[in-house]
Amino acid sequence: MKKDLHQQTPPQISIDAIWDRQDVTIIDVRSPNEFEAGTIPGAQNIPLLTDIERSLIGTLYRQYGQQPAIEKGYKLFEPKISTFLDQFNQLPKDKILAVFCARGGLRSQVITSFLCTQGYTAMQMIGGYKDFRIWNLEKLDQFTLNHPVILHGKTGVGKTLVLYQLDNTLDLEGLAQHRGSMFGAIGKRPVSQKSFDAALLKRLEALDNTRPVFIEGESRKIGNISLPAKLFGQMKTGRAILLEASISKRALRTVTEYINKNPDSLREIRETILKLTRDLGTKNVQNLITDFDEQKYQSCFEYILLNYYDRKYNFSMKSIQFETTISAEDIKQAAKDITTYFSPAQTVHL
DSSP: OOTTTSOOOOEOOOOOHHOTTTEEEEESSSSSHHHHHHHOOOOEEOSSSHHHHHHHHHHHHHHHHHHHHHHHHHHHGGGGGGHHHHHTTSSSSSSSSEESSSSSSSSHHHHHHHHHHOOEEEEEEEEEHHHHHHHHHHHHHHOOOOOOEEEEOTSSOOOHHHHHSSSSEEEEHHHTTOOOTTTTTTTTOOOOHHHHHHHHHHHHHOOOTSSOEEEEESSHHHHTOOOOOHHHHHHHHHHHEEEEHHHHHHHHHIIIIIISSSSGHHHHHHOOOOOOOHHOOOHHHHHHHHHHHHOHHHHHHHHIIIIIIHHHHOOOOTTTOOOOEOOOHHHHHHHHHHHTTTTTOGGOOO
């Protein structure tokens, strides 16, 4: 392998030119930790350097300058060429390879140049992930939802379940992999803010913005994720629908979601209940733990819903004017009622 790849100027491509294109395979050559922290939707991680190697190269660069770091980079890459090419050989041969690194620098330059010498149609993405991140946030700030419809309701009422039954929806909790509550991360793998923002833009652009877009009512924060200010503002001014269900049905759905679907998370759920002491008092929490340990999950969560979640919900919902109220005792029927209410024939509502 020639060690002048960093001096070559490979073909380049912009972020706009690769976004949502079917004939492009996006390759992220950053280290695994960088990739995990956030990447471009659909990108495949084929790292030039491991996390440890990247740290080593960075130390060399800071202490001795660019040239020693470059030389060390080639030494680390050469033994991996065969394995590296094996990964690329698994990719579709009829697609353009758009390669990016952190800032559109040496890593993507070297890999793109190398791939071109191997006969691949490869292009270096201008600006790397840093420019993508700026571009992503600008796009989110420019996006306007024309007809947002916000589904509100107390915890356990089934807002997410109803959302699954509807068409043209924006599932923010699904994108964040968090339910937006104290128990919200149980059974989930919450994503980073960067990953959320990228997935959010992708989903927004896939919606039919000429029709009502159904969104579950959320606070500005979903776990550690913050919703874009513009989107949150549109949600606050969107048409508000209230879903209602009995406390027994709400508790049953809560038990199904947290206990039945996550039998390996009982210890985590128990520890979370213990954190409610400040809000519910020591004696009440002790009683809840007793019920929980005795597998009296229904009564346990009925108490939590009524005395913790409902109090917070009632306070936060005081300023909302609901357009209509729909029963969510039956999820499918609730979805049908919402669809009928917002159908084009019901022009009186629109």
